[in-house]
Amino acid sequence: MSSAVKASSFVRKDKNVGSWDPNSAKWEEKEYSFTQKSWGIKANMEQVPASKxxxxxxxxFTYPLNITEVRYQSEADTLGLRVSDVIVAVKRDSAKADEYIDVVPEQDLDARQGSKQYVVDSVRDILMAGGLCxxxxxxxWRHQRCESCGSDRIIEITELGDLTxxxxxxxxxxRLISMASEWRTFADDDNKNDPNRTGGPENPLLSGDGMQTMIQSGGGRMAADQLGTGANLSKSQYRSGGPTNDRLLQEGYSAIQSMVERLNLNSxxxxxxxELYKAVEDERQKGIKVGKDVEAILASVVFLACRIKNVPRTIKEMLSVVKCTKHDLGRTLKVVTKIVTDATGKVIPTFDAKNIVERFCSSIGASHTVSKAAEEIVENVNESPTVAQGRVQASIAGAAIYMACLLREGEGTKSGIPLIAAVSSATxxxxxxxxxxxxxMYVERHKLVPEWYANKEQLDSMLEH
Known part of the structure; x- marks a missing residue:
């Protein structure tokens, strides 16, 4: 039964139009035709990394294809498109009237992690081309009319919980139930009994996205037998590691974070x-043998992560932050690399000395010119495999930096130690x-050193140190 109240008693500052009943939402389909090269809209998209x-x-474009931005006074704004509209079909104006291409999902093998769905490429090509389309x-849309006056201006007064x-x-x-987020936090309170009514956010790095039950020992005014039972249950859950073995994962994540910080790497x-460690642990739970040395596994995933993000580190740099041997790390790295490529579909880039030259030059105080010359020397060495056949990339990078510094007097010796010692310490x-x-490399120096860096006379007079 509706009851009349005075409009002057309403609190207007916290009203949410249409948020009261999610089931009242309906969908209507509209059609728009564009003529300009740029329509002025953006949709949800992302860059998919390279794969096999x-x-x-x-x-x-990710599916469903939602419009995320409509530029002001653009053609889309003039036609009446809105943010959150969902594109369901597209066609070029040169096509027949009934030849719409439906926006349907396509399971992409490049995005196995999280099972993301992407829009088919034919739709993407039409949308990114723009023009006549x-x-x-x-x-x-939501529609609810007042039973008394017929107005559709129905609002929710959140402070009172009324729909008026x-x-x-x-x-x-x-007495409506609010569906909005609870923004209160009690993190700084000293109260042992947590008054929060919600848990933490989902964590894809834990089994089941971290949505598991944790048993606390209790506290406060509890009977002795109740307190003891709660403590025993909590202790048993901790010792067993839980059904998802998240405790071991969290210990591994802490060790990875410490290793990354010691190597001065970013988040x-x-x-x-x-993410790579989670994939490896999932395969271990299936019975695949990875290795007994946990530190070697952790160092391997950090080493591969650096390669994937194009900031590679050498094996010796990884050994400086772990206690395992070079033999154990190399053996474990082969197994982890195979698991990562098979389980996640990620392609591990090859280790190129060119990617570490700039960092090593910075370590010895060499100039940017020396760094660029050393990078080109490394490129030329890679094109001539007989020059440094069978050598590791760190040694090739060190020799290239050494050659580039010898052609520029005073480069790389700002620390006061001999050049060869500085290069050895950095690489x-x-x-x-x-x-x-x-x-x-000295024998082929005329082919390896770029012409813009040193002429023939300088190379002829260069001594074989």
């Missing part, structure tokens, strides 16, 4: 390494190894 099937990264969209008519003041519903590397390669690789 597609060696180059590419842009793809027609689209069909579906739009959510803004024109006549009739209360249609009361992107940490997140990538944790981790032995001085004898760098000299040995340098001798092979």
């Amino acid at each position: 099937e597609h060696p180059q990264p590419r842009i793809r 027609s689209v069909k969209v579906k739009r959510e 008519c803004e024109d006549c003041g009739v209360v249609h519903r009361s 992107n590397i940490s997140m990538e390494a944790k 981790g390669a032995a001085e004898a190894t760098i000299r040995d690789v340098f001798k092979g």
Whole structure:
């Protein structure tokens, strides 16, 4: 039974139009035709990394295809498109009237993690080309009229929990349950009994997205037998590790974070390494043998994460933050690499000395010019495999930096120690190894050193140190 109240008693500052009944939402379909090259809209898209099937990264629209932005005074704004409209079909104006291409999902093998769905490429090509085109969209709308005056201006007064008519003041519903987020937090309170009514956010790095039950020992005014039972249950759950073994995962994540910080890497590397570690642990639970040395596994996923993010680190750099041997790390790295590529579909880039030259040059205080010259020397060495055949990339990078610095007097010796010692300290390669690789490069120096960096006279007068 509706009851009339005075409109002057309403609190207007916290009203939410149409948020009271999700079931009242309906969908209507509209069609729009574009004529300009740029329509002025953006949709949900992301860059999919390279894979075996597609060696180059590419842009793809995620499904469902929601409009996320409509630029002011654009053609889309003039036609009446809105944010949150869902594109359901597209066609070029050159096609027949009934030749719409439906926006349907396509399971992409590049995105196995999270089972994302992407819009088919034919729709993406039409949308990114722009120009003459027609689209069909579906739009959510809500419609509720006042039983007393017939107005559709129905609002929710969140402070009172009432659904009222803004024109006549009739209360249609009361004591509504709010579906909005609870923004209160009690993190700084000293109260042992947590008053929060919600748990933490979903965590894809834990089994079941972290949505598991944790048993607390209790506290406060509890009977002795109740307190003891709660403590025993909590202790038993901790010792068993829970049904999803999340305790071991969290210990691994903490070790990865510590390793990343000691290597001065950013949070992107940490997140990538944790995702790889989760994939490895999932395969271990299936019975696949990875290795007994946990530190070697953690170092392997960090090493691969650096490679994926194009900030590679050498094996010696990884050994500086773990206690395992080089043999154990190399053996475990082969197994982890195979598991990662098979389980996630990610392609591990090859280790190129060019990607570490700039960092090593910065360590010895060499200039940007020396760094660029050393990178080109490494490229030329890779094109001539006989020059440094069988050498590790760190040794090739060290020899290239050493050669580039010798052609510029004073470069790389700002620390006051000999140049060869500085290069050895930065790259981790032995001085004898760098000299040995340098001798092979010295013979072909006229082909390896770029012409813009040193002329023929300078190369002829260069001594074989």
